[in-house]
Amino acid sequence: MRVTDHRYSRDLERHHLALRMIRHEARTCTIRLCTTLTDDRIRKLYRSYVSAGPAAQAVRRKRGKSPRRTAYFLRNASAHLEASLLAGLFAAVGLIEDEGARNPAQRGIEFGALFCDAFETYQSLWRSGHLSFEHAWFLLMALASGEDLQVDGCPECGGAFVRDTLSLSPGRCPLCRMKTDTRGVRRLLAERRNLADPRS
């Protein structure tokens, strides 16, 4: 492959990834880190994407502060279960150990594409999931730093789950917690039922 062909191919990959992240309502700074496109180029891509049709117009640009509180992932058993599912996917594809998760300078196209793969898999597995792209991004960074959260094995069932590293007890996975919380199980089942039957 000639040098000019290679550059063209990389530019195309950058644009494809940026559009993929725009569809997930990623912030400009997150897109910039993975694609190295300028903010101006990302804004132009966003505008061209939104003008493409009604489905694209539903996408909103994120403004304000990025997610910062790890307690968001542990606030109840259902939220904890979602975060644990996503964390299991991150671990399965090696994202938590990836240098890009710790070092912003190492976040290239491949890292961004792999993250999108994991996030889209989470969305297909949990269609009523509440975690946004930016919350998922923050979860990965928190797991990679290991300061507040880490992926651990449940002492009761052995399943992987997100553990609060500041907690004095080893904790249990959200599924084991829900077994002893019938209200939590009922709430989860009701969510599933409503999703299966949109008339209800």
Ligand SMILES: [Zn+2]
């Ligand atoms: Zn368990």
